[in-house]
Amino acid sequence: MVFPIAHIHYNDEIDGNGKVIVPEEVQDAIRTLIRWSGDDPSREGLLDTPARVGRAWREYCAGYAEDPSAHLSRTFQEVGGYHELVLLKDIPFQSHCEHHMAPIIGKASIAYMPTDRVVGISKLARVLHGFAQRLQVQERLTAEVANCIWEHLKPEGVAVVIEAQHGCMTGRGVKVHGVGMVTSKLIGCFLDDQSSRKEVMSLMGY
Numbered sequence: 001m002v003f004p005i006a007h008i009h010y011n012d013e014i015d016g017n018g019k020v021i022v023p024e025e026v027q028d029a030i031r032t033l034i035r036w037s038g039d040d041p042s043r044e045g046l047l048d049t050p051a052r053v054g055r056a057w058r059e060y061c062a063g064y065a066e067d068p069s070a071h072l073s074r075t076f077q078e079v080g081g082y083h084e085l086v087l088l089k090d091i092p093f094q095s096h097c098e099h100h101m102a103p104i105i106g107k108a109s110i111a112y113m114p115t116d117r118v119v120g121i122s123k124l125a126r127v128l129h130g131f132a133q134r135l136q137v138q139e140r141l142t143a144e145v146a147n148c149i150w151e152h153l154k155p156e157g158v159a160v161v162i163e164a165q166h167g168c169m170t171g172r173g174v175k176v177h178g179v180g181m182v183t184s185k186l187i188g189c190f191l192d193d194q195s196s197r198k199e200v201m202s203l204m205g206y
């Protein structure tokens, strides 16, 4: 069986209860992982786990089935003379690191300086989630969100700052807790103009 890769819309079969049918091959892989972890996939508490895990990963990675830039296609030109930055602050998100498939949990602040077009503010969060719901590294997630807004809204500047904790650090390896990793991507006026950069970073709380 060939499974879909990035940017192909999922075309899952749905069972009578409205749940996605998880192919046997996927469930077998999860049983193998349970066995490798040291447990018995045939014990009662784990019987339905492979299907649940399969469906959960369909949700965690729902971003592969969408084009995040589509959220920016509907813009409003009438901005009433408003020519100041637009900021959506502390948007919570969850992603998964591509190295361990462990959760990345954090918040993002997204700002842009409009030229003549703005989008509904919730769309910025949708762009974030479209990229977050994939296997990621935080640096790329930050850049992808910023570049998407830059290319599709054509604003004067974009600033994206992401602060997140990585399950692969808190739950394994060095096991450090409460340590957040901060990444930022600044483009246009936020990169070139020092006062714009200072303004956006202080509004974001940095």
Ligand SMILES: [Zn+2]
Residues within 6 Å of the ligand: 097, 098, 099, 100, 101, 102, 166, 168, 169
């Ligand atoms: Zn990791």
